[in-house]
Structures are given as C-alpha cells and as structure tokens.
Amino acid sequence: MRLCIIQPDGSSAEVLLNDNHPSLETVNNDILLFENYLYKLIVRSEESFDSIELFVGDYSVPLIYNASTGCYETERDTVFSGCFDLICVSVNIDSGYGDERVYCSKYLRIATTKQTARQVEQMLGEIENNLPNFLEICFSCSRKKAGLIKNDIRSIWNTLRMIDEIISVYEGNYGYFRNHKKSVIEQEVAIVDVKSMRKVDQESLIWIASNPDNLTGTEKESVIKYKEKYYAPAKIKTYVSRYSYDTYENKVVLGFLQSVIGYINNQIGGLSREILELKNIPDSIIIQLPNTHELTGRCIYVYYKGVIERYEKKRDLLQELYYRYIRILECVGDNVVGLPKLTNTFKQVYHYRICYECMVKWFEAGDYTFDHLNYLFKLKTLSRIFEYYCLIKLQTAVVQNGYILTEASRVVYDIEDDPEEINNKYIFSGHGYELTLFYEPLIWVNRLNEGMNLYSTGYNFTKCKWNDRWIPDFVLKIETSMNEYYYILDAKYSNTQNVKKRYLPELVLKYSSQIASKDKFFSDVIGVGAIYPGDSDKMYYFKKNGVNSSKQSLPKYFSLTIVGEEDGSIALRDRISSLLDVVDALEAEVNLIADENKEKVIHERNFSNSKEGNTDVNLEKAEQEGNSISSSKKIDETGMYGKRCFYYSRGMCLRQKIRCTIEGNMCELYEHKNSRELIKEESCRNFIRYMRKGKINRVECSASGLPGCVGSDKCKFYLKKKKK
Structure with a gap:
C-alpha cells in the first residue's frame, strides 16, 4: 500500500505503508512537510476491502472515493495542521469478517513556523512543570500497540506500573522480612573456651597438637602429659550451631531488586543515547527548510527527558530498599535473570509468595526494545496542548486574584468517553464568593451536572440538527450567597483573524443562545469568550455602547490572548479580575434593589399606622399586610435554596x-x-x-x-x- 502526497507546488511524493509500526530509528529523511501548507493525500492499494480510514497521528481525516482513479483521497487542505516535530500516517482497513489491518508510514518530519515552535516549547515547559502526570496527558498512544490491553509487548507505562508495584510490595513487607526471615541452622567452626566445649573429635585433637601455646599447666591429672607435668588446653576448636540467613529465597529476594535496578540503569543509558542521535538532523532535510519555518525536536527531548526522570526516581527508591533489605537478610543477592525456582517457602510463606508473584509478572511480561517504546510516541495536536496550557494559566490567574484552591477533583461525565487521567474540577474560595473552574464539562439536554445549573436547549443552529450535549473547554462558575454566574470559554490555537471571523460567531451561537439555566427565564451565562495564543496581552469586546448606557449589556462576547511566562500570568490575572468585576456590579445592583424594597415596605407600614380614624380591624389588617411583606422580604434576603445548604x-x-x-x-x-x-x-x-x-x-x-x-x-x- 502506498500514500501519495500532492504538495502545494503540484509535485508528488510517495510513501510506502506497511504493517510494521514506525520507529524513531527509521525516520523518513526525504520528505519535509509543513503544518500550515495545503496538501492532498491519496491512498493507493491493490487490495480489496469493505471500509478504510485514514489517520494523521491519532486524528481521523475524511476520505473521498475517486471513481476515475479508483483511489481514496482527501480534499486539498492543511491536513498536517496542529502537528509538530514527527508524525505517522496510518491507514486502517477492514476486509470483512472482522479482519482489520493497520498500515503505517515511517515517521515524517513536520516543520512549523518559528512563532509556533517558540510557543510550543514554552507551553510544553510550563505544562511539564505544573502537571504531575505530564507524559500520560500530552503523549497519546494506541493502547493495544502499547501493550496496555495485552501484555505480549511491554510498554513504558506498564513497566513503570510494575516497578511501582514492586516498590509497594517490598515496602509493605519489610517488617515481615525483618521479623520472619528464612533461616537454616548451620554448624560453624569456632575456637571456644574449654568449658563451652560440647564435642571433641579428631579435628579438635589435631588443632590442640598444632597449637601447643594454647596449653596451660594444671595440677590435676590430664590426658596431656609432658616431662612429668600435666597440661590442659585453654581453648579448643569445635563446631557451634548458629542461624544462617544465606538461603536461596533470601538471595533471590535481594537479587531481584538488583536485577530491576540494573534494568533501569540500562534503559536510562539507552534513552540518553537516543537523545544524542536525534539531535542530528540530516542535510537532506535542512536544505528543504525555508527561513520562515523551524524544525525542532523539542517534544522528543521532553518525552525522553520525562521518561528518564521517572526511571531515576524509581531507581533511587529501589536502591534505598536494597540497602535496607541487605542489612536484615545478611546475605549476598543472586544474579536473577529469569523466573526463579518456586520453592515451598515461596509457596507457603505470605511475604515470600507476594514477592515471587511480582517476579512472575516482571519476567513473564517480556522485554521491550526502543521500537516498542516508540509506539507511545504520538504527541497530541497543538490545540490539545494549548487547552492544558490554558487550564494551568486560568488556575494561576484565579489564585493571583486572592482566591484559595480548596479542592481539585476529577469528575467522570461519560464512562465510555473518558480517556484521560486529569483533574477537571477546581474549587476556589475568597472575597465572599466560591469559584469553580470546570474543564470540558458536559452540558446535557436531559440532565444537570452536579454543581452546574446549566442545560443545553438541544438544537444546533450551526449544523441545523438536534444534539444531546455541549462540551465547552472551560466553564467558570461564580457563586455568591444568592446567585450563580457563568463564563464559558473555549481555547483556540489560532490567530486573531480566525478567532474573530470563524470561531467566536460559532461560540456565541452555541453557548449564548443554546444554553439555559434550569427554573429561570434567563440564562446565568454572563460571558462567552475565545482564548488564543499571542505575543502580547489583548482583549477585544464585541459589543458596543453607542448610546452611553449606564449599564453594560450581558452576556459579554470577547476574545482574549494567552501570553507565556510571568508577564502573561500577570496580564491574565488582570483580565480575570475585570470579568469578576462584572459579578461585583451585578451583586451591588441586587443589594441596591433589596434595600429600596425594604425602605418601601417600612414607609408603607409607617403610613398605614399614622392614618387617623382607622378601626382596630383595619389596624390589624395593615399590620398583617406589613408583616407579610416584611416576612417575604426576609426570605429573599436569606437566599434559602437547597443546593446552597x-x-x-x-x-x-x-x-x-x-x-x-x-x-x-x-x-x-x-x-x-x-x-x-x-x-x-x-x-x-x-x-x-x-x-x-x-x-x-x-x-x-x-x-x-x-x-x-x-x-x-x-x-x-x-x-x-x-x-x-
């Protein structure tokens, strides 16, 4: 199977697709592709199949069948948009009867604009420093190819998990090994005092004859007589019994730790060599690179660097455990290179058995080459990385505004579509408010999410069809003592013009007109915005006030740039503060109306009581009406709503x-x-x-x-x- 790439100048290049998975050791150095250029991809195959699907990285690209050529092809488009560094193109075909096959290209080099390269390096750096599970989040993988479903191929992830399990088992059973370690009784040669002697044999007599200086004179008759004098030995060579811990099981327990530590050291060395090799970009690629673009290996270096750091941390923990165990087991570990013999001790003694089970998992999982490690190397698209970057920036901006993070949790909205282990709900408190930042919440048509009083009205006016949910990138909920307000934000890795002309109109239509608040005539959404990367702080509002209205129109529609480093964090802090000022103004308005109503009620009561000629019945009635109004006002002031209790x-x-x-x-x-x-x-x-x-x-x-x-x-x- 072949992939034909029609380049922007009309020329074409062919790439062979085979059933071997790509390796970083065999990168295609003949073709250089650009993330912002227009390409057309054509799949040519002599095989017959029922269905075909094309993937650029992890993302599907639509194919159209061309009857004149008998090939499947894409539209001319920026098919490599959002790609960075290296990418693999794969084709999945189904020949029927469950026979599915995958054909992959070698890794292709992708050049990006210098601005994109600079932004991505900055984003990856900040994400790496702030997200603890950075590798799992930013680098997607085919779970089957990575060996996470079938353990026929060990992957970096299940290797790390097995090492974690080994560390946990050895730490948890340390006390058992210290108090109940396998031992045997051995007879040991010792020179002891004659009074402690239990047995005299031929070796004892030979030792006495060989050490005459050990004899002392005695007045009692002795079996040793020399020149009419009797002698007796002060010490004697004999055998004493002692406990020995130099057993097969103990040596295996220690040797297995040595084996895992050695394995980790080998992997660290191999990964370090890979980094050195990947730094050298061949001349055949460099001559194709224009001045406007850049070709870096930042994501590769970050990936390998992260793996090495993980291995080093695990190695340090294992070495500490090894030194602790060698002190209590008092033996030297064997060289364990395969599954050891299953002895009765490993079968019957709990802490030995649990260690043996770890050995079984380790040695039966097989080994992986660096080719297998490369299965995992699929950097997510730039738009996805930008979302993670915005998540970090928004949290920082809220904290810098004086709010304290009180809870970070992970909410599973849809079990069948929940691939990432990342916290998606962050609760902050301060200034009398409670702020909740949701990452990719599902806003359903027929149910509410816990902590969010929003629902979708169901009809998608953009695509002219009904849908069952909206999934904005971020929802910022501000809860006061009586009210709730929402800002809905979407991260767009694009430029100002695209955000203004393409993305923001779609966001306004979706989130402003097609999301409502339960049990309310008007939505609690007070702002819809698009956030995108930029070199300087910019915020555009898309509503004018040409009549000098004293009150601002809501919801607000705006675009906001996200700038890197510390200056960008300060700028975003001020922008978030301006959005929160809107809530302060709304709350001040609510309190002002409440005070005016209260004064009106008091005035009416005083006026009723000052009327002359009223009967007692009228007075009682006026008091009842006044109390009724006052009572209802108190209820509104308390804001007694169940969800706030x-x-x-x-x-x-x-x-x-x-x-x-x-x-x-x-x-x-x-x-x-x-x-x-x-x-x-x-x-x-x-x-x-x-x-x-x-x-x-x-x-x-x-x-x-x-x-x-x-x-x-x-x-x-x-x-x-x-x-x-």
Missing part, C-alpha cells in the same frame, strides 16, 4: 432524611454551605477512608457523597460502628 446532598436533606424542597421558602434548619467545614474524621459506618501508601488520601461519606461528614449529631443517615 450545608446539609444538602443529592437532592436530600441530611438532617431530616427527606427530599429537599427549599426553593426560597423558610427553613429553620438552613445553614449556608460556606458557613462551616466538613468533618474529616468520624465514627460512622458510612464514613470511608481512602488510603494511599499507608496514609489517608481522602475521605467520603457513602450516603451523601460529600468529601467529609456534616456531624453525627446532625445527620439522620448516621450509623454507629459495631463494637469489635
């Missing part, structure tokens, strides 16, 4: 064990959820503690789902623990 969870009142129906009505049990903190320790059977490395990682109430307890004396779901 400390005892609310999953639609239930924890204090009454009934459905919560508080929607502006008076409730004597109401307490605002920010007025108290949840208890992190409780003797309730519903209270769950999640442990990690012997320490409490987090707690949860199984009845309410809250990350803590509201108090056993307040909660009707409280179950007292049974006495042991």
